[in-house]
Amino acid sequence: MNAINTRLAELGITLPTPATPVANYVSFVQSGSMLVISGQLPLGSDGTLAEQHKGKVGGNVTPEVAAEAARLAAINILAQAQAAVGDLSRIVRIVRLGGFINTAPGFTAVAPVMNGASDLVVAVLGDAGRHARSTVGVAELPLGAAVEVEAMIEIA
Template sequence: MSAVDKKLQELGITLPTPAAPVANYVPFVRTGNLIIISGQLCLGLDGKLGDAHKGKLGAEVSSEAGQQAARLCAINLIAQLKAAVGDLDRVVRVVRLGGFINATPTFATLAPVMNGASDLMVEVFGDKGRHARSTVGVAELPLDVAVEVEGMFEVQ
């Protein structure tokens, strides 16, 4: 078992089956030593969207539920990454995360919501999990999810 797999086990995280694309795109692209992963939704281990993670931050979704949704997105990113490279110990660095938060126009605390994903990357990968990041509030996301996160990873 890889060191990253052991860390996931310690955190009580089981990686889900990576979600299949629902349109004309691929779940990830590898170019050289970079893997770019398409936006992942906050789907649970069962591949379904929980009611607490559907809707807008600043309306139906609390900040805490938004953080949990971002964490679920990060778990799904890691599942796609594992599908791309096999052994998660091959990750050299989490390069960048991009977060999209389904929010009302007046919801101003986007960054703490995205911390749900960023914090998990550091928990799982340690210092290699520290990354550049963008967080953007949006008017709508697929399936009316609260959060979507995309990522870029350097691998060996």
């Protein structure tokens, strides 16, 4: 077992089966050493979006629950990365995470919500998980999700 799989086990994380695209796009694209993961929703291990992860952050979804949703979306990013390259030990670095937060009008505390995803990749990958990041509040997300996260990953 490699160090990343050991760390996932220590954190009690089992990577789910990666979600399949629901429109005209692919889940990931590899170009040279760069792997781009399409936006991931906080789908559970059963492939569904839990009711608590639907809605507007700062409205019917608390920032704490939204941060949990961002963490789950980051787990789904790792699942897509594993599907793409076969072994997470090929990750050299998470280059960038992009977070989209489905916000209620006037809610501006999007950065702490996105920390759910950022903290997860650093916990799993250590320094290789430290990344650049953009986080924006949006009016709506697919399936009414509270959060969506995308990634750019350098691989060996």
